[in-house]
Amino acid sequence: MQCADLEKPAVGPGEFVFGVVGLSHGHIYDMTDGLLKAGAELRWVYDPSPEKMEAFLRKYPQAKAARSEEEVLSDPEVRLVAAAAIPCDRAALGVRVMESGKDYFTDKAPLISLEQLDAAKAACARTGRRYFVFYSERLCSESAVCAARLIEQGRIGRVLQVMGMGPHRLGPPEKRPDWFYRKAQYGGILCDIGSHQIEQYLFFSGAKDASIMSSHVANYQHPDYPELEDFGEVSLVGDNGTSGYLRVDWFTPGGLRTWGDGRTFILGTDGYMELRKYVNVGVGPEKDQVFLVDHQGEHLIHAAGQTGIPFFGQMIRDCLDGTETAMTQAHIFKAAELCVRAQMAARKLV
C-alpha cells in the first residue's frame, strides 16, 4: 500500500493495541500497515497456516505468534482485531471478536449472506462494538479522498450518478487459493470485488439505501473454474433518486502495467469527475488522477501524495471515542446488504 504519509498518528505509543487473526487474503498487509502508520501497536498474529504466520512475522517482527484465535481475543489490552479470513468466515469471526469486547476490522467483503448480516448486526447491537470494513478502493485511494472533498465543496453541484469500473487481474489461476474458486466460500463476484463499487456508490451519492434494479454475473472464459464469476454488473437506484452502475471483472490483460484500470465517474448537476485510480492508461503510471470538469473549465488534479489517507486514524479514534467519523455502522451494513442482495438477484449470463 502506498498511501500518502500525510496523516499524523491518531494515538501515541501503546495507546491502541491490535491483533491480527486470519491471513487468507494479502489485504491484511495493507490493513496492518495502515494501522501502524496511524500509531497503533501490533501485538498478536494468528492464522492456522504456519507458512502464512511465518511470512507475516518476517514482515512484522514486533508481533507475537498466538497459538490460537482465543489467545488474541482474551488479551484485554487488544482493542481491535484486524482480519482477512476466508469471506464466508468473516462474519462469524467478527461476532466472536465483538463478543470478546473488541472492535473488528475485516477485509471486504465483510460477509456473504443475509443471515450473516443479521448475526453481525445483532452482535454489534448486543456488544456495542464496531464492525469496520476495509474498502480499500475508496479508503486507500487519494483520488477518492480528493473527490469526496470536492463534492463536499460543491464543485460538481448535486451528485446524480456514480459509475464504477473495477477490473482485476486474475494472474496465473493456479496461484489463487482453493476458496477463491468456491462460490460458497468467496461469495460471488458482486459480494467480493463488487463490494468496493457498491460502497463507493453509496458513499459518493449520499444515498442511505438503494434498490438493485438489475444485476448480472457471468463466467465467460474460465470453464476450468465453474464457480468463478469473471464478470459482474449492477444497476442501483438510491433512496435519494440517484443512480449507480458498476461493472467488475477478472479480465485485466497482461499488458496493463498494474492490476486494474479502476475508474469512477461521478456526474453532478454542475460538473463531473473521473477518477483514474491506479494508472493513466496508455500514458503513465501515475496513480490517483482526478479529471474534473465544471462550468469554468477542465481540471486535472494530481491527488497522489496530496490528500492523505485519513481512514485509519479516524477508525482508531472512532474505536476510542465512540464516534463515527471513519464510516458509520449503518453505512457499512447497508453496503454489505446491497452486495448480498445484488448477488442474490444476479442473473447468470453465461
Next chain:
Amino acid sequence: MQCADLEKPAVGPGEFVFGVVGLSHGHIYDMTDGLLKAGAELRWVYDPSPEKMEAFLRKYPQAKAARSEEEVLSDPEVRLVAAAAIPCDRAALGVRVMESGKDYFTDKAPLISLEQLDAAKAACARTGRRYFVFYSERLCSESAVCAARLIEQGRIGRVLQVMGMGPHRLGPPEKRPDWFYRKAQYGGILCDIGSHQIEQYLFFSGAKDASIMSSHVANYQHPDYPELEDFGEVSLVGDNGTSGYLRVDWFTPGGLRTWGDGRTFILGTDGYMELRKYVNVGVGPEKDQVFLVDHQGEHLIHAAGQTGIPFFGQMIRDCLDGTETAMTQAHIFKAAELCVRAQMAARKLV
C-alpha cells in the same frame, strides 16, 4: 462534421442524386456533407420553414428550393431522400419516401414507437427500399471505425461488454426548438441520444437482439421543462450473452471544450478499449483517441485523420447495388426497436 477525407467518391458525377426534406435538426448538414463528399449530387431541398430553407441554400447553392415535399418525391432521378424531420414525424416521412420508390436516410432517432417501427418495416418489405439511419456517434467517429477494425482483427479477443457514455450539452434552453421539450415529439432521452449508444452496443457486441434488463430516465434539474429527460440509462443483455450499459445526459458543463465527453469502453476476453471520441478531457482537444490494452501492453492509437469514414460511400453503393455493407436493415430496425423498448420500460427516477 470533420470526417477524415480519406475515402474516394463512391460514384461519379450525376450517378447518385439525392434530395433533402426536413431541416428540423442541424444533423442534416452533416448528413448532406457526408453524401456530397462520397460523390452524391444534391438536387432538392424542402422544409416548411423559409428561414431554414434559406440557411440551407446559402450553404448549398447547388440545391433547388422545392415548393413541396411532393416535388422532391416525384423527381424520378432522386435515388435517396435525406431528412432530419421532427423525430415523431420521421417514420411517416420514411414511408412516403419509400413509397415513392426512393431510399430514405434519416437522422436518429429513426422512429419513436413500435407502431412506427411496424409501419417502417412494412414499407421496406412492400417497396424493397432502404431505411438508413445517421448514427453519427459511431458512423462519423474515426475512433469507432478504428475500434471495429481492431475487434475484427481479434485484438481484444471476443467482445464481452460494451459500455457507452453519451453526455450532451443542453446550451441555453430557450435556443432549443419547442419539439425538443415535448416528449410526444422527441420521443424521450433513450430514443433520442440513447439511440447512438444502443446502436453501438449492438454493433460492437455483435448481438442480433437484446433484452432490456433495466432502464431509467430522470428530469433532475430542469423543472421548467417538465417533459425533458436530462438523464437516462439502460442495461441490456444480448442474445449472444454479452452485456451492454449506456448512460446519457444533458449535463455537459460549460467548461468542457466541446459538446460532450463521449466515451465507449469495450471489454474483451483478451483486452479492452476505451474510445475518447470528442476530447481527451483535461489534456487536449484531439478527437478519436483509442486506448487499447492487450496482453502485450498499453497502446494509444490516434485514429483522427487515419481511418476515414466509409459509411456514406457504402450507403450509396448499398442503394445502387442492393448490398448491405453500410448497415443491414435488420440491424437498423433492431437498434430502433430496442430504443423504443428501453424508453417504454424506463422507470422515472425523478
